[in-house]
Amino acid sequence: MTLCNPKVTLGLEAELAAMDDRDEVEDLLKRERRRQDRERLGSLVMVLGLVAGGVVLALGRSGLLAGETSDALLVAAAGVSIMAAITTLAFRPGKEARQLEALIGRRDRMQRGRNDLIYALSIAAWGMLAGGLAPLIRIAQGRGDGSDVFFVGTLPLLASLILMSVGGWTVFGNGRARQNRKWLEDEFTQATRSRAMALGFPLLTMAMGAVFLLGLYKAEWAVLAMPFGLIGAASVAGLRFAWLDRQAEAGKDG
């Protein structure tokens, strides 16, 4: 007779509806994570191709690599980057991503956006570093001009931007930073942030120590190594933050 009780029946229906909802979200999350994995792998390979291209270009220009070898390696790196870019485009957010966005709350949507941006910045920083390698070498050799200095000057700014974003000192809010802070900041974000910074800060200290020691030996090498230390530490903190957040969505510890 209890099944005829409207309150019980209504409770059961609500529970079943909630279960359907949960299943749908979990299924969508699984598929979305698979898509993101492929998209991220594509972007990682693309950046690695760009970094390799930058290194080959720098080595070729400085005469450390023969012209033909340099050209062949450059073409290979460009090919890999283009293929990876196509893969990234093929796995860009689609209908499922939009469906998932509609199902989860505003707080999760905004935090996801912030974390994706930190992840993208952390990866893009290596691309910028690859592009800055040739200007860096020119500056270290005393042949750099104003544009080289300007380009290279953006590298420490980028590293700071990543660290500030992970540290919560910069809020990406499309001009609504103060209003958005309440959606972006919660207890779990703070815990994730401290774990990411706890890795990034010692790395930065160690990298700067190594740069200093290198500078005592050869000052121009320290100039070349400095952006690697800055970008390296910042991107590790950024990637750790994004990875911990992603693990949390899957319910695993990082």
Add this chain to the structure above:
Amino acid sequence: MGDPRLGSRLKELRTAAGLTQAELAERAGVSRKTINTVENGVFVPSTLLALSLARALGTTVEGLFYLVE
């Protein structure tokens, strides 16, 4: 972030209340992944969050969490 000494009945009580993780997250003013990590024992909530979760589910903190002997 987790602590094996903390036991949780959050998932049990949430499903009994017919709430999704996202719905409970909205009520408690946190993200869905916060609920997910508390349920899975990877994140130990603060007293404030524990109180918010208890209020959102109409129970007490002791009803939600217990010490594992």
